[in-house]
Amino acid sequence: MSILKVARLGHPILRAGTLPLPRKQIKSDDIQRFIDDMIETMKEYDGVGLAAVQVHESSRIAVLEVAENPRYPKKPKVPLSVLINLNVTPLTDEMEEDWEGCLSIPELRGRVPRYKTVQVQALGRDGKTLEFTASGFHARVIQHEWDHLNGKVFLDRMRDLSTLAYLQELSRYWPEK
Numbered sequence: 780m781s782i783l784k785v786a787r788l789g790h791p792i793l794r795a796g797t798l799p800l801p802r803k804q805i806k807s808d809d810i811q812r813f814i815d816d817m818i819e820t821m822k823e824y825d826g827v828g829l830a831a832v833q834v835h836e837s838s839r840i841a842v843l844e845v846a847e848n849p850r851y852p853k854k855p856k857v858p859l860s861v862l863i864n865l866n867v868t869p870l871t872d873e874m875e876e877d878w879e880g881c882l883s884i885p886e887l888r889g890r891v892p893r894y895k896t897v898q899v900q901a902l903g904r905d906g907k908t909l910e911f912t913a914s915g916f917h918a919r920v921i922q923h924e925w926d927h928l929n930g931k932v933f934l935d936r937m938r939d940l941s942t943l944a945y946l947q948e949l950s951r952y953w954p955e956k
């Protein structure tokens with residue numbers, strides 16, 4: 780396994796969108812190795828999610844996991860998930876705002892509104908269909924990754940940029956975050 784280079788904001792691939800992965804390709808050695816590398820890269824940089832475009836591949840793959848994480852302490856846990864050809868449908872109009880960061884936008888956080896509950900459809904790394912409902916922080920992480928697959932970043936979703944802050948200033952001036 781290897782740790783992949785993470786594309787930062789300004790790299791055109793982050794804005795280019797992605798193509799669905801044919802189901803029969805999922806079990807190929809190349810794709811399985813790539814998924815392993817994505818997981819290792821996410822963990823190396825203490826991310827809670829990573830989309831393929833962030834490591835310079837235009838395919839519709841996201842990985843996520845919320846475990847003990849120094850970048851996101853006190854967040855509910857989400858088991859390691861691989862979501863291929865991810866599609867997300869809001870189940871309610873209700874939204875909530877919370878802080879988000881992104882490995883492609885290092886050091887910055889901002890408050891982002893997200894749907895509280897979403898329906899998730901995807902294929903797992905075994906090619907089988909996954910369908911489930913996610914809410915709260917889990918739903919937030921999935922919406923963040925889904926945006927990456929569609930060429931968007933969390934800055935695009937902020938209602939205004941007044942909460943955009945560097946981590947150091949955030950811990951100093953917003954200690955409750």
Ligand SMILES: [Zn+2]
Nearest residue numbers: 880881882883
């Ligand atoms: Zn991100």
